[in-house]
Amino acid sequence: MGEASTDGRKLKGERRKKELIEATIRVVARDGVAGVSHRAVSKEAGQPPTSAAYHFKAIDDLLTAALTSCMDQDAEGIRQLTDASGGGAQGVRALAARMVAAVAEAAHLQAEFELYLLAACRPELRDPPRRWLAAIEHFGRHYTDDPVRLRILAGTIDGMLMQALVTGEPPTSTEWEAVLRTILVPAE
Template identity: 85%
Template sequence: MVEASIDGRRLKGERRKKELIEATLRVVARDGVAGVSHRAVAKEAGQPPTSAAYHFKTIDDLLTAALTSCMDRDAERIRQLTDASGGGEEGVRALAAMMVAALADTVHLQAEFELYLLAACRPELRDPPRRWLAAIERFGRRYTDDAIRLRILSGTVDGLLIQALVTGEPPSAAEWESVLRTILFDR
C-alpha cells in the first residue's frame, strides 16, 4: 500500500513538472526568456507559487528542461516520420505537412526559437538543438548523402520556420514541398 502511494506521488510530481514545462513555453512565447520566473511559470501552470522552484531549483534548470522537452519532442517526430517514410515524394509530402502543422502552433514554435537562440550563448544548452538538426539530417539522408545539401536542408527548415514567425506568412504545404524537392532531389 505504501508503495502505491509513493508511485502516485511520483506520477503527480512528473505531471506537475510537465505542466510547468508547458507553462514555461507559453511564458517564453508571450514574454521572452527574460519573462521567465518561478512565480510567473507557476501562475501560468495554475500551480502554487512555490511549485516551480520546488521542481526546478533555478531558472536555468527550468529553461533547460523546456528547451530539451520541445526540441527532443520535435526531433522524435522527425525520426518517426523518417522511419515511416521510404523516401521519395511520400516523405517530402509528410515533412511538408509536419512543417505546416508546426507553424500552426506558434506558441511552441516561438518559444523553441527563443530557447534555441539561448543555446547560442550557453554551450550547455546545445545538445537538444543538435539532436533536432541531426533528425533533420537523418531525414535528408533518405534522399542524398551530399553534405552541402544536408546543411542547406537544416538551414532552410529553420530559416523558413523563423521567417514565418517574423512575417506572419507561413509557407503552404505546396511551397514546403517545392523547397524540399529543390534541395533533396537531383535535377
C-alpha cells in the same frame, strides 16, 4: 507507507514537472525568456506559487527543461515521420505538412526559437538543438548522402520557419514541397 503510495507521489511529481515545463513554454511565447520566473511559471501551470522553485531550483533549470522538451519532441516527430515515410515523394509531402503545422502554432514556434537561440549563448544547452538537427539530417539521408545538401536542408528548414514568424507569411505546403524537393532530389 507502501510502495503504491510512493509510486503515486512520484507520478504526481512527474506530472507536475511536465505541466511546469509546458507552462514555461507558454510564458516564453507570451513574455519571452525574460518573463520566466518561478512565480510566473507556477501561476501559468495553475500550481502553488512555490511549485516551480521546488521542482526546478534555478530559472536556468526551467529553461533547459523547456528547450529539451521542445527539441526532443520535434526531433522524435521527425524521426517518426522519417520511419513512416521511408523517403520518396510521400516523405517530402509529410515533412512539408509537418512544417505547415509548426507554423500554424506560431506562439509555440516563437517560444521554441527563443529557447533555441538561448543555446547560442549557452554551450551547455546545445545538445537538444543538436538532436533536432540530427533528426533533420536523418530524414535527409533517405534522399542524399551529400553533406552540403544535408546542411542546406537543416538551414533552410530553420530559416523558412523563422521567416514565417517574422513576415507573418508562412509558406504553403506546396511551397515547402518545392523547396524540399529542390534540396533533396538531385537534378537528372
